[in-house]
Amino acid sequence: DIQMTQSPSSLSASVGDTVTIACQASQDISNFLNWYQQKPGKAPKLLIFDASNLETGVPSRFGGSGSGTDFTLTIGNLQPEDVATYFCQQYDRVPYTFGQGTRLDIK
Amino acid sequence: QVQLVQSGAELKKPGASVKVSCRTSGYNFPGYYLHWVRQAPGQGLEWMGRINPKNGGTNYAQKFQGRVTMTSDTSINTAYMELSGLTSDDTAVYYCAKVKGLAARFEYWGQGTLVTVSS
Numbered sequence: 695d696i697q698m699t700q701s702p703s704s705l706s707a708s709v710g711d712t713v714t715i716a717c718q719a720s721q722d723i724s725n726f727l728n729w730y731q732q733k734p735g736k737a738p739k740l741l742i743f744d745a746s747n748l749e750t751g752v753p754s755r756f757g758g759s760g761s762g763t764d765f766t767l768t769i770g771n772l773q774p775e776d777v778a779t780y781f782c783q784q785y786d787r788v789p790y791t792f793g794q795g796t797r798l799d800i801k
Numbered sequence: 802q803v804q805l806v807q808s809g810a811e812l813k814k815p816g817a818s819v820k821v822s823c824r825t826s827g828y829n830f831p832g833y834y835l836h837w838v839r840q841a842p843g844q845g846l847e848w849m850g851r852i853n854p855k856n857g858g859t860n861y862a863q864k865f866q867g868r869v870t871m872t873s874d875t876s877i878n879t880a881y882m883e884l885s886g887l888t889s890d891d892t893a894v895y896y897c898a899k900v901k902g903l904a905a906r907f908e909y910w911g912q913g914t915l916v917t918v919s920s
Contacts, residue, residue, distance in 0.1 A: 726904070728907070737913055785906065790836075790905050792845055795845050
């Protein structure tokens with residue numbers, strides 16, 4: 695199975711900051727990488743697909759980059775509503791696997 | 802609009818089976834794979850498998866092979882996930898998810914079904 699490792703596991707930032715979350719795959723997955731946001735008690739929400747494509751309706755301050763094994767989710771101008779856990783997910787090979795999540799809080 | 806509505810919470814005893822439904826609307830149900838993902842309390846997301854509603858074809862994660870059965874009924878646009886041989890490790894929220902396009906980009910999700918396994 696392809697292992698997905700996220701870092702950091704948690705972070706705290708201030709409103710208006712730019713934060714970066716990293717995701718590393720255990721093998722080359724090209725750009726078959728998605729990012730999700732999950733708020734407590736809710737289903738995940740697709741933010742970024744194919745590593746860098748913004749899902750419809752997602753604010754443009756969310757961005758994704760990377761290919762191969764190393765990927766990044768960037769959130770600019772951090773807002774209070776961005777408090778959530780963020781997951782990466784590969785879909786290069788079954789079983790599709792997720793990172794362990796990064797919990798984002800506001801200072 | 803696209804909606805995925807799942808059945809309600811379940812409490813099961815160890816060794817029992819559970820069947821969760823996912824009723825869909827707002828899109829061409831046979832045209833898109835439907836996936837199942839679970840999340841244990843306070844834990845991450847785990848992909849269980851997928852079904853092609855058009856022909857009933859399935860792919861399961863090896864971890865669940867022999868214990869999971871995914872089916873669908875195109876007459877009522879509903880998918881089902883049945884998990885047998887439940888243990889406390891199966892206590893989780895189970896989600897169905899519709900893909901975006903052909904690939905496993907989980908665009909729409911059900912609200913989740915909590916399955917609790919306890920004696």
